[in-house]
Amino acid sequence: MSFIEHIINEQSITTETIAFRMLLSLLVGAVVGFEREYHKQPAGLRTHILISMGATLIMLLSIYIPQTFSQYKPADPARLAAQVVSGIGFLGAGAIMKFGFNVKGLTTAASIWVIAAIGLAVGAGMYWATAIATLILLFALIFLDIIEKWIFPAKFIKYLRIYSSAGYDLQTDPISDLLKKHKVNIRTVDIEQTFDDKRTSLYFVIQINENVKINTLSKEIGQIEGVQRVKLQQII
Missing domain, CATH: 3.30.70.260 (ACT domain)
Structure with a gap:
């Protein structure tokens, strides 16, 4: 237990923290991706896993660079991670498809954007933020979908x-x-x-x-x- 607590509370980027955060990112991406895969959306299990892990790795890299190469200043950990926010829009746009007068994939595009943000949070070691954001995302995708269909028939x-x-x-x-x-x-x-x-x-x-x-x-x-x-x- 002390080993896990040490990894969770560790601020510096080590081999143990990298492995722990990447595995946690995989789990979060798999949970959300499974829900999208179940609803037969264009961006499903593998896509969400890769996005989440990719964002986590970029966040880890953003922290690792100024931590390891402190002699090169100024170093801004947020600069590299910020590119994920804009870059993920291309994947989100790819999930949106138009069928005649119907537009499909907007919710999946939004989940892609959020899962990328969650991946960044995992990489930064914000575990409570990760848990809360994941629960809210699943609530929106699963339970709000049921409520929406009940109040507003499709x-x-x-x-x-x-x-x-x-x-x-x-x-x-x-x-x-x-x-x-x-x-x-x-x-x-x-x-x-x-x-x-x-x-x-x-x-x-x-x-x-x-x-x-x-x-x-x-x-x-x-x-x-x-x-x-x-x-x-x-x-x-």
């Missing part, structure tokens, strides 16, 4: 295509009324008409609640006069 952007029977000029009003009845938000509507077989095609971009029964909605649209075929798909 919505998805989908592409609704409706084709009319030959010779029938399909109108948007009955379909719009039905969508509003199911509390479906209409983003855009496009109409396409072919003059050879006199068919009308309607293209809706809709924002739909996850609680809406897709099969029921498609069936009711199909029962509208003049509707021949209904196709509802996720925008990617």
Whole structure:
């Protein structure tokens, strides 16, 4: 126990403190990364581990350089570590992806930024700050996600295509009324008409609640006069 206490309280950068802080950084990155991997996010287990350990190593290096080469002054331990804050933005941007009208990965990008900060804290030996920040991060990713979905039901952007029977000029009003009845938000509507077989095609971009029964909605649209075929798909 005294050995562990010695490593925890040690201020100078030694082989023991380097090993301890790097292993702790690996553990923290693995815990957060596992949560992101479980939700099938682009930046998952390995990414968070590498970011956390990389930030820790840079922080250790920032402290080690002025500690070991004190003859070279001025030495600022925060200068090298500060580059992590700006540099990690490139990885965060890579985690953000756009699917049609949907933007995915903002939470993961934020977790990447925070895990880098936690890695710096580990490297600086701020163990209480590391523990508190990790717990808050996990609380935000896990429990706040549950609360958010309960208060604000998730919505998805989908592409609704409706084709009319030959010779029938399909109108948007009955379909719009039905969508509003199911509390479906209409983003855009496009109409396409072919003059050879006199068919009308309607293209809706809709924002739909996850609680809406897709099969029921498609069936009711199909029962509208003049509707021949209904196709509802996720925008990617």
